[in-house]
Amino acid sequence: MTTTDLPVVPHWIDGAPLETAGSRTAPVYNPALGTATKNVGLADAATVDDAVRAAASAFAPWRDTSIARRQAIVFRFRELLNERKGELAEIITSEHGKVLSDAAGEIQRGLEVVELATGFPHLVKGEYSENVSTGVDVYSFKQPLGVVGIISPFNFPAMVPLWFFPVAIAVGNTVVLKPSEKDPSAAVWMAELWKEAGLPDGVFNVVHGDKTAVDGLLTHPDVASISFVGSTPIAQYIYETAARHGKRVQALGGAKNHMLVLPDADLDLVADQAINAGFGSAGERCMAVSVVLAVDPVADELVAKVRERIANLRVGDGTRDPDMGPLVTREHRDKVASYIDVAATDGAKVVVDGRDVAPDGAPDGFWLGPTLLDHVPTTSRAYTEEIFGPVLSVVRVSSFDEGVELINSGEFGNGTAIFTNDGGAARRFQNEVEVGMIGINVPIPVPVAYYSFGGWKHSLFGDAKAYGPQAFDFFTRQKAVTSRWLDPATHGGINLGFPRND
Ligand code: NAD
Numbered sequence: 035m036t037t038t039d040l041p042v043v044p045h046w047i048d049g050a051p052l053e054t055a056g057s058r059t060a061p062v063y064n065p066a067l068g069t070a071t072k073n074v075g076l077a078d079a080a081t082v083d084d085a086v087r088a089a090a091s092a093f094a095p096w097r098d099t100s101i102a103r104r105q106a107i108v109f110r111f112r113e114l115l116n117e118r119k120g121e122l123a124e125i126i127t128s129e130h131g132k133v134l135s136d137a138a139g140e141i142q143r144g145l146e147v148v149e150l151a152t153g154f155p156h157l158v159k160g161e162y163s164e165n166v167s168t169g170v171d172v173y174s175f176k177q178p179l180g181v182v183g184i185i186s187p188f189n190f191p192a193m194v195p196l197w198f199f200p201v202a203i204a205v206g207n208t209v210v211l212k213p214s215e216k217d218p219s220a221a222v223w224m225a226e227l228w229k230e231a232g233l234p235d236g237v238f239n240v241v242h243g244d245k246t247a248v249d250g251l252l253t254h255p256d257v258a259s260i261s262f263v264g265s266t267p268i269a270q271y272i273y274e275t276a277a278r279h280g281k282r283v284q285a286l287g288g289a290k291n292h293m294l295v296l297p298d299a300d301l302d303l304v305a306d307q308a309i310n311a312g313f314g315s316a317g318e319r320c321m322a323v324s325v326v327l328a329v330d331p332v333a334d335e336l337v338a339k340v341r342e343r344i345a346n347l348r349v350g351d352g353t354r355d356p357d358m359g360p361l362v363t364r365e366h367r368d369k370v371a372s373y374i375d376v377a378a379t380d381g382a383k384v385v386v387d388g389r390d391v392a393p394d395g396a397p398d399g400f401w402l403g404p405t406l407l408d409h410v411p412t413t414s415r416a417y418t419e420e421i422f423g424p425v426l427s428v429v430r431v432s433s434f435d436e437g438v439e440l441i442n443s444g445e446f447g448n449g450t451a452i453f454t455n456d457g458g459a460a461r462r463f464q465n466e467v468e469v470g471m472i473g474i475n476v477p478i479p480v481p482v483a484y485y486s487f488g489g490w491k492h493s494l495f496g497d498a499k500a501y502g503p504q505a506f507d508f509f510t511r512q513k514a515v516t517s518r519w520l521d522p523a524t525h526g527g528i529n530l531g532f533p534r535n536d
Pocket residue numbers: 185186187188189190194212213214215243244245248249263264265266268269286287288289319320420422448489493
């Protein structure tokens with residue numbers, strides 16, 4: 035079969051699939067096979083406009099749908115997603131490559147946000163003050179924004195969209211989602227599920243595409259806000275362009291997460307967690323640990339323990355229950371692998387080279403095994419840049435202070451972790467480190483749904499984090515009403531002075 039004979043992943047506009055209009059398509063790969071299995075249409079500006087129009091027409095009736103009815107639909111979506119999450123996990127594995135249990139894990143974390151969204155009536159309640167002046171009351175309430183745009187990355191094709199759209203929809207907005215063109219099917223599957231849950235047509239739309247589709251959303255006059263997750267250079271572009279076009283914007287960017295290991299830490303626990311956080315999802319997680327900062331004298335012992343564990347990891351096709359799957363595309367695998375040479379040239383020691391891996395999978399799969407680099411110089415691009423693959427770097431530092439200084443001097447501030455049994459050191463760490471999400475003996479500190487998710491510095495552009503309390507503010511705007519019901523005896527007659535609260 036040539037790539038032109040492959041099935042096409044449709045857009046989803048106004049409650050129905052739409053096969054690509056226009057001629058541009060991109061192949062969608064099964065990374066474990068290394069072959070294209072589908073095509074996806076890349077929307078042009080007209081298709082984006084169709085989706086935005088559908089969302090704009092659906093907005094007023096959806097906003098004015100009773101809270102009870104909206105809540106019932108979100109509950110139904112939650113039930114359906116929970117019942118059928120196995121289907122979605124299979125879709126994710128077939129396009130992203132992560133192992134099935136990991137795909138199930140990302141859906142579970144997404145479900146948490148749906149569950150949070152079911153409680154929206156309490157979280158968008160207004161305030162009321164009686165008699166702020168004689169016979170005058172003031173109250174506030176929150177209204178949805180309108181059409182909200184969501185642009186998501188390849189690494190969590192279900193969870194990242196689920197960080198945003200359950201809350202956005204529950205509080206009365208309508209949505210146009212532009213998922214990653216590398217693994218687009220999960221978004222369409224969730225759109226079908228919303229329809230089954232009873233969501234009116236046009237409230238949730240999906241357009242596939244690349245920069246053209248993204249720009250269509252960023253500049254569209256009827257799009258009120260943009261929620262973006264992806265790499266830092268694109269996040270910065272999104273933030274600036276969307277803001278210039280008058281939109282509310284939150285743009286979450288890349289990461290380089292450090293794990294600081296103090297000499298009193300339990301090194302077996304640390305080695306286990308470094309493996310989990312470094313190589314889970316083949317390191318394609320924005321909260322993956324990519325640097326272990328080993329405070330003297332733990333490095334030699336820790337490197338030996340991590341190397342032992344890597345030897346037992348099984349890499350292979352995610353449907354065969356290995357520990358780690360392939361990378362998402364051939365280009366990405368090659369780019370990640372190139373950092374091994376960069377590090378070696380800069381003086382690092384390659385302790386385990388993932389290019390030597392023997393995977394349990396098809397020969398053309400996008401394989402790269404767990405890689406361990408030691409003595410990585412902090413001037414090397416292997417240290418300063420986000421690699422986003424299964425490459426774990428060990429950097430040796432002489433003290434807690436040197437470790438914290440290194441973390442704080444970096445470009446990113448997404449996640450970090452400290453491993454120690456010293457409560458005082460951990461407390462100092464959480465106080466001094468310039469990072470948005472911190473783990474204490476926890477390697478991937480992704481907050482639960484009722485705390486917001488987001489980093490500092492070049493890991494988040496904009497004021498609002500994802501999900502949690504901040505999502506309810508991001509997806510609504512407040513009105514304050516000052517009200518007096520006049521009665522002839524108390525209205526006070528004509529007075530041109532500035533209104534005072536007497
Ligand atoms: P990416 O930046 O390449 O793509 C993200 C989205 O932007 C996709 O929908 C893509 O189609 C679109 N896009 C790509 N190029 C564009 C361009 N030139 N103009 C406009 N839009 C464009 O990111 P990715 O490779 O899909 O995902 C991995 C990145 O996402 C990593 O950097 C990772 O750290 C980051 N990420 C961050 C978080 C977080 O919460 N901070 C979470 C997940 C992923």
